[in-house]
Amino acid sequence: MILNQAGTRRFRAYTSKHLDELLRRAGLDDEQRLRVRAVATVLPFRTNAYVVDELIDWSAAPDDPIYRLVFPQEDMLPSTDVARLADLLKAEAPNVEIQAEANRVRAQLNPHPAGQKELNVPRIGEEPVPGLQHKYPETVLIFPKQGQTCHAYCTYCFRWAQFVGDADLKFASDDIDQMVSYIRQNPSVTSVLITGGDAMIMGESVIRRYIEPLIGLEQLESIRIGTKALAYWPQRFVTDPDADATLELFEQVVDAGKNLAFMAHFTHPRELESPLVESAVKRILGSGATIRTQAPLIRSINDDPAIWSGMWRRQHTMGMIPYYMFVERDTGPQDYFAVPLARAHEIFREAYSKVSGLCRTVRGPSMSATPGKVCVDGVTEIAGQRVFVLHLIQARDPALVGQPFFAEYDPSARWLTDLRPAFADRFPFEIAAENVLVPA
Structure with a gap:
């Protein structure tokens, strides 16, 4: 162990060159490690000794939430892409060939x-x-x-x-x-x-x-x-x-x-x-300084109301201000991590109901989407139609901030682009975008 004058460990990073060694600690066999390394040619990997030694419960890996938080998983990418990259790694193909394939996969994410x-x-x-x-x-x-x-x-x-x-x-x-x-x-x-x-x-x-x-x-x-x-x-x-x-x-x-x-x-x-x-x-x-806390809602890591209410209470007692629960963005391994918007709101509402008013500074679930930060306020029925109720917390067009709007209820929708307007042909931000005058 390397110590500095204060008697604590110096920072030590682990990168892709250490990945195979670390995966052995999680009990993965040769083929499993190869597929994880294939994913790591597309998605970046970096961790450090503090995370590895202090935060991860290796007895529970690879199911440990902190392990899943920092280590690639083989099903984060389409199986055909993983297989193709794994074959290249196994054949010890030239790095330029591996990177070309990795870049092709990245462009789809x-x-x-x-x-x-x-x-x-x-x-x-x-x-x-x-x-x-x-x-x-x-x-x-x-x-x-x-x-x-x-x-x-x-x-x-x-x-x-x-x-x-x-x-x-x-x-x-x-x-x-x-x-x-x-x-x-x-x-x-x-x-x-x-x-x-x-x-x-x-x-x-x-x-x-x-x-x-x-x-x-x-x-x-x-x-x-x-x-x-x-x-x-x-x-x-x-x-x-x-x-x-x-x-x-x-x-x-x-x-x-x-x-x-x-x-x-x-x-x-x-x-x-x-x-x-x-x-x-x-x-x-x-x-x-002040400290405001935020994180996305991530399937298999924190998709549990008790986790969120516990975090918000602990953060509050430490003097921090709960700020945002985000929806996992439409990029990278979204298919692996995303929680449907309807379930996301249920998790938020239940967690929110279990904390005091001093913790209710938190907002969400919020999508940082193209028009701005879109908050899912709930699901209700209007004129016999089940709908999502939403509003913009922040917007490219400030005039839209705080105005409620509605989307057709879709239990599988995970992002704003999965939604369709209710009671209108277009969402308010789509109308605003069409009304922007482009100078000649």
């Missing part, structure tokens, strides 16, 4: 859901600004070039395309001056979300390069940081060499009069159990 690469491109004049997304008028997302990885990858991640080494699928930039210039030229922007990947994979000196210029922008009310570091490497805020300097940077943001919000991803209650997590949360809150 909708690597950029909600038009996130095509529809959210900010521009200065006619020139696009790389590494930014501007989906809503008040919010800009920043993708730092140095933050395009994570301490460990979630198998359900909708940004999996960022991690497969294909430059055509990645969006990121380190041109901080250009990013700041864009924000300054758009005074409607009041909130910035630094995301990736995971922003907290960056060391203090690097993330400071992105945050300090934002502090001086008077228009900004909040700076958000999207991260799963609290679950996958809480040492980042406790015992890492630059942990103290990082917290001092957070204090600097708060002292400048801006809200610093951690958008923390917790997918399963076990991620909250370590004393390191409790220490990390206390230190972050002590800097004046």
